[in-house]
Amino acid sequence: MAWYIFMRPTISSALNAIPDIVKKPIKTIFCCQNCGYQTPKWMGKCPDCGQWHTFVEEALTIGEIRGTKPGFTVAPATAVPIHSIELDNEERHTTGIQEFDRVLGGGIVPGSLVLIGGDPGIGKSTLMLQALNGLAGRGHKVLYVSGEESVRQLRMRSKRLSAASSDMFVVSETDLELILRMVESNHPDVLVIDSIQTMFSPDLTSAPGSVSQVRESAMRLMLLSKKTGIPVFLVGHVTKEGAIAGPRLLEHMVDTVLYFEGDRNHVFRILRAVKNRFGSTNEIGVFEMKERGLDEVANPSAVFLSERPANAPGSVVTASMEGTRPILVELQALAGNTSFATPRRTILGLDPNRVALLVAIMEKKLGMHLMGHDLFMNVAGGVKVDEPALDTAIISAVASSFLDKSIREGFIVLGEVGLTGEVRAISHVETRIAETQKMGFRKCLIPQSNLKRIVEKEGIELIGIRTVSEAMEILF
Numbered sequence: 001m002a003w004y005i006f007m008r009p010t011i012s013s014a015l016n017a018i019p020d021i022v023k024k025p026i027k028t029i030f031c032c033q034n035c036g037y038q039t040p041k042w043m044g045k046c047p048d049c050g051q052w053h054t055f056v057e058e059a060l061t062i063g064e065i066r067g068t069k070p071g072f073t074v075a076p077a078t079a080v081p082i083h084s085i086e087l088d089n090e091e092r093h094t095t096g097i098q099e100f101d102r103v104l105g106g107g108i109v110p111g112s113l114v115l116i117g118g119d120p121g122i123g124k125s126t127l128m129l130q131a132l133n134g135l136a137g138r139g140h141k142v143l144y145v146s147g148e149e150s151v152r153q154l155r156m157r158s159k160r161l162s163a164a165s166s167d168m169f170v171v172s173e174t175d176l177e178l179i180l181r182m183v184e185s186n187h188p189d190v191l192v193i194d195s196i197q198t199m200f201s202p203d204l205t206s207a208p209g210s211v212s213q214v215r216e217s218a219m220r221l222m223l224l225s226k227k228t229g230i231p232v233f234l235v236g237h238v239t240k241e242g243a244i245a246g247p248r249l250l251e252h253m254v255d256t257v258l259y260f261e262g263d264r265n266h267v268f269r270i271l272r273a274v275k276n277r278f279g280s281t282n283e284i285g286v287f288e289m290k291e292r293g294l295d296e297v298a299n300p301s302a303v304f305l306s307e308r309p310a311n312a313p314g315s316v317v318t319a320s321m322e323g324t325r326p327i328l329v330e331l332q333a334l335a336g337n338t339s340f341a342t343p344r345r346t347i348l349g350l351d352p353n354r355v356a357l358l359v360a361i362m363e364k365k366l367g368m369h370l371m372g373h374d375l376f377m378n379v380a381g382g383v384k385v386d387e388p389a390l391d392t393a394i395i396s397a398v399a400s401s402f403l404d405k406s407i408r409e410g411f412i413v414l415g416e417v418g419l420t421g422e423v424r425a426i427s428h429v430e431t432r433i434a435e436t437q438k439m440g441f442r443k444c445l446i447p448q449s450n451l452k453r454i455v456e457k458e459g460i461e462l463i464g465i466r467t468v469s470e471a472m473e474i475l476f
Contacts, residue, residue: 030055036211036249058212059205093190093231096134099287099296100127102325103258103271105279108135108190111229112278113222115196115251117236117244118260123269124235125149126161126293127260128192133163135190141167143188147174147198161293174208176201176217180224193221194235196250218250251275262289266382268303269294273323283323301328301439304381311409314401317441318393318413319432320385326428326435328412330380331390333397338374349379350394351386358394358417365421365468366395368402389426391417392445395468396475407475412436412444421468425449433457445471 030042033056035049045052092107101107104114118124125146132142146154154170169186173179176199183191193199199217200208207213218234225232234254236244244251251257257275262268271285286297297303305328309315314333319326331350338344347355355377362368375398379385392415400407407413414432415423426432429450436444437460444462451464465471 028057028059031058031206031211033211036215056206056210058210093135093140094138095131096137097131097296098298099285100131100271103273103279103283103285104256105273105276105283108231109255109278110231111225112231112256113225113234113254114231114256114258115234115236115244115254116258116260117238119238122260122262123287123289123294124260125157125194127271127287128194128233128235129154129158129161129163130293132168132190132192133158133161133165136165136167139167140189141187142169142190142192143183143186144168144170144192144194145179145182146170146172146194148195160291163293174198174200176220180220183224183228183230188230190231190233191221191224192233192235193217195237196221196234197237215249218253222253261384262382268297268381268383270383280323284325284327286327301326301435304329304383305439308380311406313404313406314397316393316397316400316407316413317411318390319436320383320387320390321428321432322385326432327383328435328439329383329385331393331397332378332380333394333401334376335370335373335398335401338372343371344374344376346374346376348377349382349384350377350390354386354388354391355394357419358391359398361417361419361421361468362395362398366399366472368399370398370402373402388416388424389414389432391415392423392465392468392471396471399472399476403476405476408443410442411475412441413471413475414445415447415465415471417468423447423465423467423471430454433460433462436460445474 029038029040031038032046032049032051032054034051034054035046037046037048039055042055042057046054092109094101094107116124116128129144132144136142144154150172151170158164169188171182173182196214196217197209200213201216201220204212204216221232221234224230236250238244255277256273259272259274261270261272267289269287269289271287273279273281273283275281286300287294288297305317308317308330316331317328318331319328345352345356359370359375363370377394377397393413395417396407396413414426414429416426418424425447429446433444437457442460444460445465446462448464448466451462456462463474465474
């Protein structure tokens, strides 16, 4: 006891002399770089997403161990009755690019967080520079933060795009803390981060682009957007599967998710909204890539049908609804004899499973034996369409190529097909017919159930069909 009493002050003083880093050892976890799943031990296969060899060891900060984020001083929130909250009639910020504004739901909502993803070289940075130039031309102060290009490279790009406004500020930076200080001092009206995978927070020890860094950066930018009302655009990379790289949580945190699609070998680009809290989903904007940037395509139907061959077997025109906009597209099919035991099925722009289902209906209900034929299908112009209203058009295109007979001139084919061969009603039929009439088509095959509900229009003949057999008799 005497020894303990004598040594106790010495032990206490020795413990006080030990640095904090020794007293508080760094805790590490293993984090999946594909989905963000965390585990205290390394695993070969992620139990959440099923990917192999994706776990990387990361160090947790003291704030993360205690459940708090470093660098945040959050005041306690107070609950208020919802009816007492006053709503200001805030107008959306328009960029002047009508296709871009339509996909956003009519413009940029103050305080919104928008995520834009797309393949490398598809034109994400070009679209952002053009949109910011339009905002700056309307008197808004904008800030473009690039983690991949220098300011000289941005100036070269803006010169080519003729996008150089005095209200557009650019900076090359990847440190999130410095970016937040820059926003606090400059007070921009709109902020663009290109890209979110290059941003890093000094409070975390993991490398930029890791799940923890992407999650932390997105969270900090989301808080900035909601507290200050500054709209923030996040440009994101995509994986080889086409999904935005990083944790799936990233898409849940943002208000709007846009995908910039298109083949780099084609001039057309499609901007598609898959999530939008302030507008309609599945809206699309069509752009054409030119030497001086992206140009809007005001009439996509005319562009997609401009090179359609006349009286060609395997070609049919149909009307697809993309959000609130009807677009006429050309479906092409090629059925040829095969020398293999299993015929090939190559489908581009359509759902392969849906096409396989319709081919089975053709064999059963129309007597067309396609098991001995290779089948290739394509949507002209590089567009992707996926809705049941195109079923009759798909069957018509395959039957036209199989029979080597062209579809009668001036026909538009619409209708969903059931497993028993019946043609079912579709939605937005009047909108599709109006677009068909505007493009100069004079005959339209529609389901009989839809024909009973609409008033006949002048200048176009509406023909109702009940089964796919009736459609084949009319078209051929």
